[in-house]
Each structure stands twice: as C-alpha cells, then as structure tokens.
Amino acid sequence: MSYQTVFITGATRGLGRALVIDLCSKGYQVFASGRDEIQLQQLIEQTGCLGVSCDLSQAEAVVPLFQKAQQALGHIDVLINNAGMNSRKCELAETTLEEFEQQYAVNLRAPYLLCREAMQEMLPKKHGYIINIVSTVAKRSNPAMSIYTAMKQGFAGLNNVLMKEAQPHGIKVTAIYPGGMNTAFRDQARPQYMQPESVATMVSQLLSNPEDVVVHELTCRPMVELE
Template identity: 35%
Template sequence: MELQDKIAIVTGAGSGIGRASSLLMAKQGAKVVLVDFNQTTGEETLQLIKEQGGEAIFVQADVSNSKDVQNYVQTAVDTFGRIDVFFNNAGVIQKFAPLAEVEDAEFDRIMSVNVKGVFLGMKYVLKVMENQGSGSIINTASTAGIRSEHSASIYSASKHAVVGLTKAAALEYVKKGIRVNAICPGGVKTALTSSVERMFTETGYVPEEVSVMRMGRYAEPNELAEMVVFLSSDKASYMTGSVVVVDGGLTL
C-alpha cells in the first residue's frame, strides 16, 4: 500500500475531494486525522473509513482560527506521534458578482478560509515536519488559481494566493525534506459545485462566461483523490513546488 503507516491530516474532510481523498488514503494504509467545520459530515467520513477497516479520528475546526488549527495539529501529534502528509484542502466559493459589487464581508470570508486557512495549516504543520525532517503537503488551489473565472474575482485571487504560498513554502523547505505541491481541480462533482448552480438560480445572476467542461462532465472526487495520494506518496519524491492541473482540459 502506497501510504502504509503514514499519518495524514485532511482538512475539508467532510465532503467532496476531502472525503474521497481521506477514504483513499485510509485504504492505502494511512491513519487519517479528519478535519472539518461541519461535525456531522466529518463524523460521517470517519464512519465510512471505519466501515472499510481503516483508522482515523475526527477533529472539528475552523481552519481560519489559529487556535483551532494548532489544536488539530497537536491532536495529530498527540495521537499518532508525527505528521507525514497534510492535505490542506478546505475552501469556500464566493457569491458570483462583478468585482465592483462584491461586499467587503464577502471578500473577508473568502480570504479568511481560502488563504488564511491554508497559511495557518502550513505554518503549524511545517514546524512538525521540519522537526521530523520529512513530509508532504498538498494544497488545494483551483483552475481559478492559474486563470480567472468570470464574476469570481475574489475566489480567483484567493486561489492565486494558494499557488503563491505553495511555491514559496516549497522553495523555503526544499532542503529540509519537505515537499509542497498544489492541485488545481476544474469542475468536480461536489456539494460546492452544486451550490454554484443553486446560486445562479436563487440570485438570477449568471456570469457572461461560464466554464465549459471539455470532457462533457465534471470530475468525480475520486479522480482528484488519486492525484492527492500520488503526491502524498514516495512515488512523487522528486516533485515540489508543482502546480498540478487536473481539469479535464478546462484550461485548454
């Protein structure tokens, strides 16, 4: 198994890519610390892992809250003794609107989770990994982190920031045994993408341009989970600072 006896933390583990990755990591032998703001969905993922014979614990947390982040990191260390893999995945989508119409509070909400949450997770996990002399971090960016999405300026800015944080951390820790990479999903069949479609209906606002799924479908969460497990494993031992696009040709 690719992740046998590895200790992994996954944020946003209660649904979508986070849940699929948690399940696959556990199936590949990892012991998983599941982190999510939503206790109900997080505990559902925990139960699914236990049903397949895996080992995991759940920690409820707001990833934008420093104390909560320190708590899930310390819980991982107290429970399992180390952190080998960190899938820094939790994120939120903005309410679609032209830039000049975005509310200040909406800007703060998106940046708080998507940027500060990623920063705080790396800040405290990197300290543990540096002491170990090893570790793999995978940040969830987006195709919106390498180009813009119409009417999603703040989300795009936040995901560009994730790419920047990934490259900066990869550079700073490359000689300390730590690899830091990012994935850029396109459309994925998750609750988040469903919320986008509902948003269009509820608000009556549809961007002038909407991304086209060139394969004619959204990705399944497990298709992203496979890449996460690969980047977590020793098979990706020569990869750091990589921004891996998994988008079915969306950005072509």
C-alpha cells in the first residue's frame, strides 16, 4: 500500500463519515475530525479510527489539529479536505458579513492552512496525496448561492495552483467535484441523488491507482443531474 495514513476533515456526517468507514475497512489508518463530538466518538467506536473534534471556523485551531493528526498517525500520507458548509440559500443582497466570514473560514481558510501544513510535511519526502472535496457549484453560477460559490471557486483555484506546485515533487493533488448527494447537508432527503457511500468509493479508489497516474479532477453526478 503506497499510502497508509489518512487525515480527513468534516468526518462526522455525510461523505466524510462514509470515507472514514470505507478507508478503515480497507486497512488505512485514519484520523478523523468534525465538530460533533458525540458523532465523532460513535465513529471512533464503530471503525477504530483516531480523531478529535474541532471547529475549523476558529483559525487558531486548524494548525494544532493538523499537528494532533501527525502525532496520532506518526505521519500523514493523505490529507482529505472534506469539511464545508453553506449557511443558507439567499440572494446576495440578503447576505450578512458574518455569513461571509464563516463560510470563508471553513470553506477556504481552513483547507488552505491544512494544505500548507501537509505540503511542509510531504515535500521533504517527495511523497503524499492531497484530495480536496470542492463541489460542482464551483463550475456553475447559481442564484442564491453567491458566498458558497465564491468560496468553492476560490478553493478550486487554490487546488489548481497547488497541483502544479506539488506534482513535480511526486505529490499528487486531486480536486473532487461532487454533484447532488443525499446527505444532511440538504434540508430534506433527496433519494434520487448520489449516496455518500457511492462517492466515498470513488474517492478511496484514487489511493489505489497506479503510481504513474494522477487524476487531476474527478467530477461525479447523480443520474438525474446534468450539467
């Protein structure tokens, strides 16, 4: 196994939780973080993963979280930036600065800091993998999604530059663009959308790809959704 240790954010619900379960079942050592302490403890008991709860909207908590993952795992082969949030759908004129700053903190600042820390560990080894869960919203311009779209498009830009900086050093970077998923991220169930377990399967397969192949982008959508 080329990659053995994985650090995943946003791991207590939806895709993050499905990823922890999937990767632990395949023998990876996983460190998980999320805001929900109760859900995280249940996940630790269910899978045997390691982890601590953390609020990524607090800038001063992000680097210490990465350091805790390093200490628990010994080293980090794979970083999966999965945490994300959208406070609500509304037109730009109705948004607040508080909403903007919260989404910036979770959707862009936190993954930036974690990517930076991961690169500092991976560069000397010339080995590692960073997987950034973006969203197909970054490929669109949907009304009532101004702040979330801005942050995800910024995240996509960050990922694309990082990919070009990392690849010459043997470090793989992949942006994942999932379409509609049936998770608690939405106000009501969407059974016609992708199940998080299905997307987790797609993501975890990246870690077993041949050494001489890197997937720069992976876009996946439910069958009911077209571009």
